[in-house]
Amino acid sequence: MSFLTDLIRSIWDRILDNKGKVTSTGGFLFGIIVTLALKDLYPDLEASYRRRIRQLRGVNIPHPLPGQTDYVRLEDHTRRNSKIITDPQDVRRTHDRDSVEVIPVGIEGLIGNTPLIKLGALSEAVGCEILAKAEFLNGAGNSPKDRVALSMINHAEAEGLLVPGRGDIVYEGTVGSTGISLAAFAPIHVYLPVWFIIVDNVVVMKLILHYNRCMPNDVATEKSTLLTNLGATVERVLPASIIDQDQFVNVARRRAEGHTSSTNQKGQGFFADQFENTANYLAHQSTTGPEIYAQCSGRLDAFVSGAGTGGTISGVALALKPLLPNLKVVLADPQGSGLYNKVKFGVMFSSTETEGTRRRHQVDSVVEGVGINRLTANFEAGMGLVDDAVKVTDEQAMRMARWVVQREGVFIGASSAVNLVAAARVGREVGKGGRVVTIICDSGTRHLSRFWKGVGELAVSGEEGSAELNLILDMEK
Template sequence: MWYNNILETIGNTPLVKLNKVTKHLKGTVLAKIETTNPGNSIKDRMAIKMIEDAEEAGLLKPGGTIIEGTSGNTGMGLAMAAVVKGYKCIFTTTDKQSKEKIDALRAFGAEVIVCPTNVDPEDPRSYYSVSSRLVKEVPNAWKANQYDNLSNAQAHYEQTGPEIWAQTEGKITHLVVGVGTGGTISGAGRYLREQNPNIKIWGIDTYGSVFKKYKETGVLDKAEIYPYITEGIGEDFIPANVDFEVIDLFEKVTDKDAALMTRELARQEGIFAGNSAGSAIAGLLQLGKSLKEDDLVVVIFHDHGSRYMGKMYNEDWLRERGFLKDKKLTAQSILQKRGDQDTIMADGAQSILETFNLMKALNISQIPVTQQGMVVSKVTESDILNALLDNPSLKSAAVETIASKVFPFVDLNTSIDKISTLIDKENQAVLVEDVHGKINIITQYDIINAISEI
C-alpha cells in the first residue's frame, strides 16, 4: 500500500499510556501523540482542512499565496500542503518563537517575517496586523486566519474527536488540551460531548494569557496580559475558535513548570514532545485530585520536541531563566569550591611597568583594568611584552593605552560548559559579580581545580 502524496498520511495518530510522570494520579492517562503527523504537529489536520474549504469556496485560487500569522506549527502544515498543491506562502511570526520553527518554515520555501511579541494585536507591528496588511497588498492572496477560521475547529470535530472516541472505545472521561487558537479543544471536545455529555473538557492556559479569567468572568482583562515564554498556548485576545461552552474550566501553568515537565516527558516516558505537552501534563497534575480510579484521561501532545532544542531542551537556556536547579558546576559553585579570593586589578592610569611588576609579584598572567572603579578592559603579559618590544619607552605610559577588550562577564548561574567556551587564547579568564557585588575572576586553573574535586 502507498499514499498518493504526503497529505494523505495526516491523522490516525496513536494513544500512548503514560506510566511515570502521572504515577501519583488515579485513573489512566493517555497521550495523543500528534507528532506522528507528517509535519510533526496536530496543526497538519486543520491546515489542510482550511485550505480545502477555501478552495471549495473559491477563496484560494490556483497559483495563489497563502498568508498566515503562525507560531510555526500551523505554518508547517500550510507550507507542506502548499508544496503539494502549488501555492506560495508568506508567514508572520513573533520573536519569542524558537529558531528551529522559523528555519523549518523556510525549509519548505516559505517567506517568514519575524515581528515583535510585546505589542498589542492591533499594533501595526504585531504579527496579526502584518499578516492582515499583506493579504491586501499581495495579489491573489488568501489569509488562513487560524484563530477565527472555523474550519480549524471543524477539522478536529471531523477527525481528532472521532479518533479519540474510537481508540478509547468510548471510555474517555476527560480531555485535556493546551489552548491557543482553540480549534483542537473546541472541535474535538464538541464531538466527544455529543457522544457523552458527561466527558470533562479541561483547557490549559498560561500566565500572561486571558482565557482563564474570561471563562470565569466574561471579562477580557488587559491587566492579565504580559509576555510569557510558553509556546503554543495562551493568547491576549479571544479567537473565534475558542468555544467556552464546550470547555469546563481553564488551569494556568507557569513557564517554569511547563518547561521542566516538557523535559520530564522525554526523560521519564521517552516521549520527545513540545512545550504545550509539558504545560498540559503540569496542568493535569495540578487538577489531578478530582480524578477517580476508573477515569480515562486523554491529553493532546501537539508537536515535536525538535522545535524546542534551543529552549526547553537547552540547559543553559533554562539556567539563564532560573528554571533549572543546576547539578553541573556553575560560576557560583566554582567560586564556592575555590573559596574567597581578592581580585587584583590595575587602575588604568598606573604605568605599564608598575602593572607588570604587580603581575610578576603575584605570579599572574592577566589582570583586569579599571577606570573610576569600573572594569573596562584587561591587560596580559603578552600585551605588555608586545608593547615594550615595539617601543621600550612605553614602560612609563598608562597601562590603559595598551589594554585590550575586557574579559567576558558571566552571571552566577552560567554553566561550566559555557564558561569553558568563553575561555580561549584571547580571553584567558571570565569575570563574575557575586551576590555581594564583588567582581571575581575565574581562570582555566579554577575550572580544572573545581572539576578535579567532583
C-alpha cells in the same frame, strides 16, 4: 534404557559411605559409567525433545501484553509463525489481503489517525490513567496544525479563494506550527510563494516559496529556520498588540490584501487567518474528536487541552460532548494568558495586566503556541462546553517536560508540557479507575533554543518519582 538407569542407581547407592559422602574412588567410577551411558541415552533424549517441539508447533500461544509477567519462552521462537518464508506462494498465504493496510497517497495521507498512548509512569504517579493523543506523529508538519492547514486549504479551494496553478500565494501570521504545515501543503496544491510574518526586528527574508508567513521575533529560531528551508518567505516583525496594525497577524492580512489588489502580481493573496477561520475547529470536530472517542471505546472522564487559536479544544469538545454528556473539558492555560480567567470568572484578564505589573508584551512566556488575551472565533465556537481551567506556570511546564523525558522517554514541546501538567492535576481529582485524555502537540526539537534551554537551566529539585511530580503540580500558581 531402564536397565542403564537401574544400574546407575545401584552403583550410586553402593558408593555412598555411611556419612552420606561420595568416596573418591566411587565418584570416579560413577563418572565413567555415566559418560559411557550417554551414547545410549542421547538418542532417546533427542527423540523426546523433537516430539515436544512437534506438539508445540502450530499452537498459537499469544505473547504477553504490557504489564504481564508471562514472558516469551524459548520454544516460541521455533514455531511456524516465525519461520523464514522463501516460497512466493507462502507469502501470499501468510499475508491476508484484508489485513494489509492501504498505502497512503502522498504526505496528506499521513494526516490524522494518530495513536493514543498511555503514559505509564505519569499514570502510576497520578493514580489515574493519562492518555495522550500523539499529534506530533502527523506526517507533514508533525503537529495538530497539519489537520488545520489541510482543512483551511481545502475549504479555500471549495470556496474559490484558492485556485491551483493560478499563481496564488498563502499568507499567514504564525509562531511556527501552522506555518510549517502550510508550507508543506502549499507546493502540493501548486501555490506560489508562501509568506510568513514572524515577529523579529522587522528583518525581511526574501525566499520565493509557496507560503508567506509573518512571525513574532520571540519565536524559537528552529521554527523560522525550518520555514525558510521549506521554501517560505519569512518576514519578521516586532511583538505588538492585536489592535496595532503592525501586529504579525495584521501584517499578514495586509500583505494578502495588497497582493490581491496589485496589478503586478499574478493570482491572488489568501490570508489563511488560523485564529478566525472556522475551518480550524471543524478539522478537529470531524477528525480528532471522533478518533479519540473510537480509540477510547467511548470511555473517558476528561479531556484537557491548551488553546491558542482555540480550534483543538473547541473541535474536540463539540465532537465528544454530545456523545459523553458527563465528560469534563478542561482548558490548560500558560502564564500571561487571559483564557483561564475567562473560563473561570467570565472575564478576559491576566495577572500580568495588574496595575504595577503590566508588561509590554502580555503573553510573556517561554511557552509557544498556546495562550492568548483575546477571544477568537474558534475558541468561542466551543467555549460553552469548557467546564474548567488550570493555570500552568513556565516553571511547572519546564519541570514536567524534564520529568516526562526522563521517565517516559518522550521529548515534548512547550505546549505539550502545559497540557500534561493540567492533565496530571485533573487526573488526581478524577482518581483511580478514571481516564484523562490530552494532546502531545509537537516534539521538543522545535523548542531547543528557548523552552528547553530554560529546562536545562533549572535546578534539580532533589525529589524523585511521584514526590517530584507532586512538587511540580503543587507549585504556587
